[in-house]
Amino acid sequence: MIPSIPRNGALRAAYTAYVVLFFVYLALPLTVVAAFAFNDSQFPSLPWEGFTLAWFFGAERPMIGVFHERPILRALGTSGFVGLCVAALSVAVGTCNAFLFNRYEFRGKGLLYVLMLLPLVVPGIVLGISILVFSSRVANTAWDLAQWDIQALRPGLLLVVLGQFSFITTITTLVIAARLQKFDRTLEEAALNLGANRLTAVRTVTIPYLMPALVGAFVVGFLMSFENFNTTLMLVGSDAPLTIAMFDRLKEGSTPLLNAVSLLLMVGSSLLALLMIAFQRRA
Amino acid sequence: MTGTSARLGFVLLLAPAALWLTLLIVIPHIDLFLVSLRERIGVGQYTTSFANYGTFLDEPLYLMTFARTAIMSVLATALTLLIGFPVAYYIAKLARGRTRSVLFLLCLVPFWVSELVRTFGWMILLRETGLVSSLLQWAGLAAGPVELLYNDAAIMVGLVYTSMLFMVVPLITTLDSLDDAVIEAGYDLGGSAPSILREIVIPHAMPGIVSGCIVVFMLSLGNYLTPIMLGGKDSLWFTELIYSQFILRFNWELGAAFGFVLLLLSSVIVWGTLRLTGQTLRETMG
Numbered sequence: 243m244i245p246s247i248p249r250n251g252a253l254r255a256a257y258t259a260y261v262v263l264f265f266v267y268l269a270l271p272l273t274v275v276a277a278f279a280f281n282d283s284q285f286p287s288l289p290w291e292g293f294t295l296a297w298f299f300g301a302e303r304p305m306i307g308v309f310h311e312r313p314i315l316r317a318l319g320t321s322g323f324v325g326l327c328v329a330a331l332s333v334a335v336g337t338c339n340a341f342l343f344n345r346y347e348f349r350g351k352g353l354l355y356v357l358m359l360l361p362l363v364v365p366g367i368v369l370g371i372s373i374l375v376f377s378s379r380v381a382n383t384a385w386d387l388a389q390w391d392i393q394a395l396r397p398g399l400l401l402v403v404l405g406q407f408s409f410i411t412t413i414t415t416l417v418i419a420a421r422l423q424k425f426d427r428t429l430e431e432a433a434l435n436l437g438a439n440r441l442t443a444v445r446t447v448t449i450p451y452l453m454p455a456l457v458g459a460f461v462v463g464f465l466m467s468f469e470n471f472n473t474t475l476m477l478v479g480s481d482a483p484l485t486i487a488m489f490d491r492l493k494e495g496s497t498p499l500l501n502a503v504s505l506l507l508m509v510g511s512s513l514l515a516l517l518m519i520a521f522q523r524r525a
Numbered sequence: 526m527t528g529t530s531a532r533l534g535f536v537l538l539l540a541p542a543a544l545w546l547t548l549l550i551v552i553p554h555i556d557l558f559l560v561s562l563r564e565r566i567g568v569g570q571y572t573t574s575f576a577n578y579g580t581f582l583d584e585p586l587y588l589m590t591f592a593r594t595a596i597m598s599v600l601a602t603a604l605t606l607l608i609g610f611p612v613a614y615y616i617a618k619l620a621r622g623r624t625r626s627v628l629f630l631l632c633l634v635p636f637w638v639s640e641l642v643r644t645f646g647w648m649i650l651l652r653e654t655g656l657v658s659s660l661l662q663w664a665g666l667a668a669g670p671v672e673l674l675y676n677d678a679a680i681m682v683g684l685v686y687t688s689m690l691f692m693v694v695p696l697i698t699t700l701d702s703l704d705d706a707v708i709e710a711g712y713d714l715g716g717s718a719p720s721i722l723r724e725i726v727i728p729h730a731m732p733g734i735v736s737g738c739i740v741v742f743m744l745s746l747g748n749y750l751t752p753i754m755l756g757g758k759d760s761l762w763f764t765e766l767i768y769s770q771f772i773l774r775f776n777w778e779l780g781a782a783f784g785f786v787l788l789l790l791s792s793v794i795v796w797g798t799l800r801l802t803g804q805t806l807r808e809t810m811g
Contacts, residue, residue, distance in 0.1 A: 261615045264608070265628075268635050271646025271686070274656060278649060285654065335541040342538040357546050363739070363795050364550075365747025367764045368784045371771055372553035375560050375781060408549040440530075469639035471750050472764070476771065485641050492645060492754065501649075504642040511637040 272508065279501035297502040308502045317487035321468050324399060324483055328406045329463035335407075336414030336459055337452070340422045343415075361409035370476030373405050398479030405473040410466050414459035421455035422448075454522045461518045465511055554788075561781035577782035587766065587783075594763040595790060597677070598745035601684040605692045605741050606734065608685065613696035613733075614726070618705070629697065636690045644754045647683050648674060651755070675757035683751040688744045692737035699733030700726070735802050739795050746791055763787055 282294035298307045308314060343355060361369065374397065381395035394400045425448060433443035449456075471485045478486050484507075488500060564576040581587050616628050635643060650656045651673040661667040673679060703726065711721040727734070752762035767787065770780030799805060 261612055264612045265631055271643055272635055274649050275642055275646040335545055338538045338541045342542060346535050361550060363743055365787055365791055367747055367749060367767055368788050371784050372557040376553035376556040379556055404549060411545055471640055472747060485639050488641050507642060508638045515637050
């Protein structure tokens with residue numbers, strides 16, 4: 243079953259057909275979501291009532307488009323804000339972790355590494371409730387001891403950010419550590435020989451080398467945060483990020499408005515992904 | 526590098542990791558366990574006991590939901606592997622050059638959009654007024670609208686779809702590292718396609734298979750969105766029980782016990798799989 247070994251033609255055709263079918267399966271739901279964003283009807287289903295852009299730009303009932311739908315726009319903003327916070331925080335901590343594991347030998351390093359991987363194997367919903375339980379305990383204790391009402395520790399954006407950060411950091415660490423592993427440390431030593439101090443050497447030599455990984459980790463972190471559902475669901479307060487807001491709408495029944503939002507999301511994340519690939523090609 | 530500054534650098538780099546892991550991972554999970562051991566005996570009065578775990582074991586609905594979630598997740602993992610393996614093999618070994626990178630990218634594309642959008646797509650396809658139902662009626666295969674949502678098959682389709690990437694990518698990576706010459710040697714030595722698959726390809730791909738299976742299993746077990754949206758109200762998924770105890774009934778003690786049981790199951794399965802195949806978490810994930 244490799245190109246250099248001749249195979250029977252029928253088998254080969256069947257195999258290719260299977261692979262084609264697989265990609266149809268992958269593409270089907272997304273294509274359908276995208277197509278019905280343009281259907282001139284109250285429901286994202288057949289029959290096709292004609293092409294319209296009202297679900298994007300429509301300003302009056304019954305067809306209010308995405309760009310005039312306040313709650314959705316606000317949720318989009320919330321998601322973007324949370325995503326940026328999570329991405330920035332997890333890239334910063336991930337970079338520290340990568341250096342820690344790459345440059346230092348210490349007791350308990352192996353244990354710490356395994357501990358660092360654990361968030362990937364804890365179900366997101368359990369991660370969410372454990373942080374919810376712990377932060378409420380801290381908030382309750384603060385109230386009992388000093389009558390402090392720490393609103394930030396109640397379900398809300400801070401907890402959402404922390405919850406997503408808690409597992410996305412593992413991923414950013416792995417991405418950044420993989421590139422740091424390939425770094426030729428003699429380059430840093432050369433900088434030291436030329437009179438730079440350690441920090442300058444890292445800043446001017448190592449960090450530029452890591453840039454593609456840092457950008458990649460930032461984009462991945464942002465997208466993972468933007469898409470996260472399970473952990474967010476348990477920690478969300480009154481400001482719902484987009485996935486939660488869309489989920490609430492979907493439960494009540496769907497209009498092509500949701501298709502339009504979804505299509506915009508698809509376009510947005512594809513652009514982001516392409517940008518990242520382009521950046522990494524160049525670097 | 527002087528001793529003190531190296532020490533300072535080390536402490537500064539260790540601090541974020543230590544804070545992150547203790548405050549967001551270790552302590553919250555210990556706290557979750559402690560809460561699960563609390564038994565409410567009156568208003569604001571608690572004792573320590575395993576009563577919540579007892580409730581879990583005594584109530585057939587809870588146990589059944591738990592078993593069902595575990596079995597469906599195993600099934601979803603097996604299906605994902607069966608469906609994904611040939612595709613991964615095709616991309617890693619048969620496709621060449623540009624086709625190969627395009628196919629690889631195509632595999633990734635669906636996963637740049639949120640699970641919610643993917644699930645929504647399946648709802649549009651499968652529901653009573655959906656595309657598949659209309660197609661069946663048009664083809665004369667069904668007399669009236671067919672409801673394809675809200676059953677186990679729909680949940681399965683959604684779960685397999687949602688986790689496919691996490692199976693295909695590690696498989697492609699490991700299959701890619703298998704030298705074609707080894708397969709040729711297998712043929713030279715008189716092997717047939719099935720025997721080569723069994724003796725050479727699958728053993729070589731084992732690390733990829735294991736890490737793919739672990740991730741897919743974890744994702745299915747912890748999934749909330751897909752079972753709820755595609756399986757409907759009676760989907761009986763364990764995460765739904767956790768959600769309803771925590772958010773709807775405000776019974777955190779029981780919810781925490783459920784959460785811990787879920788965590789235990791996933792840890793046991795991950796550990797068991799690694800043990801059986803002689804791998805470590807480090808090589809599989811890191």
